[in-house]
Amino acid sequence: MSIKNKAEKTYFDRVHSWGRISSVTALCVLLMFPLAICIDLNVWPSFNGVMSGLLKLMPIYWTTSVLEVFLYTPMLGGGGTYLSFVTGNITNLKLPCAINAMEGAKVKANSEEGEVISTISIATSSIVTTLVMAVGVLAFAPFLETFTENELLKPAFAQVLPALFGALAAGYFSKHWKISIFPILVMIVILIFSPGMGASTLLFPGIAAAVIGAFVMWKLKWVK
Amino acid sequence: MPTNGDFRNSTSLYLIAAAVILFVLGQSVFFLVKAWKQGKALGIDKKKLRDAVTSSAIFTIPSALSILATVIALAPALGMVIPWVRLSVIGNLMYESTAAEAAMEAFGHIGGMAEKVTDPTVFAGIAWVMSLGICFSLVLLPFLAKPLHKKFVEAGKKDKEETENNGEKPKKKNDISGFMDLVSPAVFIGLIGAFVARAVAGSGKPDIFGDGAGVVSVITLVTAIVVSLVFELIAKKLKLTWLEPFVMPIGMIVAMVVSVVAFNVLPPEIAIWEWRG
Structure with missing residues (x-):
């Protein structure tokens, strides 16, 4: 039992070390994206413009972020939490998906098995979402203008x-x-x-x- | 990649996006492999692990399609790349539409979602606002996730009775917990409600069809709500659990089709009537 506890503790600590690294790297990648756009297009939007947009979002989004971290971490487990927050769509996809998988496997969120099943479920969900979107975007991109500029379909996009x-x-x-x-x-x-x-x-x-x-x-x- | 000379969809932007997407994919694969190995080490039946993968993949496809639908919905204004990346990293159906709206307003982009962003500076500004707006949880996680998780795991060990609800959050004993459970839905209702209320009573920019509340916006809204509710009811009554994740995308797509029909079938003076101007 004590060996098992030790192994679990090690996994617990390792998950959080990986998770911390993944969060910080994801944050860098997230912010590199607009920076890369600026460099690529050689344009630099005004600080005031960005701030006035941000000020509308920050009070709600940043407060919600705090609530979400407190609310979802216990439900998603360690690995599941880090991965969900990096890949997003938690409420509408990752959380129900993980709960569904844990119910199917008859394991509880705060057990060792729950941690494993939740992480596998969320990782699978993230991979499938990313692939569906990549295929969809690449398939739609050539025809997008045909849809959006079509006079008959314009009311739908409005x-x-x-x-x-x-x-x-x-x-x-x-x-x-x-x-x-x-x-x-x-x-x-x-x-x-x-x-x-x-x-x-x-x-x-x-x-x-x-x-x-x-x-x-x-x-x-x-x-x- | 056909770009038609459009800076929003240039090959270099697609390459930047591909790098971001590969990074996200890499992280998911890394955690999947580590959790799988840990599962084997704990002696969890391989079939159980495989079932978790299969059921999660099937569960995800319809929702992934509705996320894809959001990317396509944001694309007329922003092109494919920004919505694609934003909805692949931390993004969320509700947040990204709201963030795009806020950013467009801030940079004075007229015409909202239906009008192409033609100024590269505004385009880059929108990318900054959308990325910075959503990043805060990644700042918090390295500090909060471990202590919160630790507390939960220890609580579970101490009192197994508390976790008899199949993976859901254990019920708290303190008095305020009933209200705390309502906070998250209330925040989402406020967020969704803002768009619902605007479709019913908001005014739009002059000379832009569909920006303000009018006959077509209300028909679209009501159709989306009614169709989603009907399909939700069908799924529940007939116990078609596979249908549940499709309800939202079906509601959205049927409503968009109905908006096209309504616009083309109704007499023009009614179809373009927007009561708040």
């Missing part, structure tokens, strides 16, 4: 956001309809007075209303 977010909304709103009504009403009221407000600004009061509304309903025991 309505991409309602289609995408409508389909996403169905899942979330049907599961959590009680806490969905209030923030939607708040945002519609805001748009009545300020119709030109962009979605990236509107989501601040939307998220605030959703969280506050959920808290009040939870306090009143309307939701569990």
Whole structure:
């Protein structure tokens, strides 16, 4: 038993060493990408422009990042966490995929077996996603202009956001309809007075209303 | 790679993207091999390990297609390369669309998702905003993941009763945990709701069809919601678990097809009516 414990500890520590290295390298690669674009196109966007875009995203994205790390790490295990955060699409893909695999293998997330199955599941999912996207992008790229510049199909591309977010909304709103009504009403009221407000600004009061509304309903025991 | 002289889709950008994608692929393969070896060392049945790979691969394909659909949806404005890379590294369906919108607004790109970004400086600026906006979790992980994971593993050893829920998060005993479980869905609802509300009550840029709330945007939105709900119900009632991951892409694609039909079938004055201007 003690040998097994030692082996597990070693694997545990090794996973975190690899994970730390992979996170830092992924961060460098992530930031090298826009830098490479600037060098390739020989253009340098203004600091102010980048900052004004970032300021709209940082309060939400960076806060969510903190929450996500706390929320997902226990569910995904060590290797699964590092890999999921590098490859993304956690809520809509990696987490349900890992849970599905662990249920199938009848193992628990915080067991040694769970750690292994979760990592295998997320690694497989990441490889499949990356391959599907690479094949799809390379297959679509030559025809993309034909689709997007086609007068008949243009209305579809003009309505991409309602289609995408409508389909996403169905899942979330049907599961959590009680806490969905209030923030939607708040945002519609805001748009009545300020119709030109962009979605990236509107989501601040939307998220605030959703969280506050959920808290009040939870306090009143309307939701569990 | 056919680029049509478009800087957004140049061969060099594709090569940069390929390098990033290969890096991500390499990491996944590395963790897969290490976990597989550890599984064997722990004596886990090989069939169990193989089943985890097969079931995860099948589970992933429909979602991967909906992620691909998002890349294609962002492509008219940004070309293929930026959305491809952004959705392969940390990216997320919801975040990337929102980030692209915010970046376009910040750089004064008129026309949103449907209009091509023609200024290389704006294009590069959007790439910076989208990359910096999403990077924070990678800064946090090296500091937080190990202590959090350690705590969880130790808690699991101490009290096995707590983990009887098949891999889900163990229920916390403290009072606030019920609300904490609602925070994540509430944040997503706020995020999704912003786009839903804009499709119903937002105004667009003048002279650009489809930018503001109007007949076609509401028809598209309602179709996406209704079709997704119907398919979700079918999957649930008939116990078709394989159908569940396809629900979102089906809803999105049917809604886009319906928007084309509505635009071409409705009388022109109704089809282009956007009530908020």
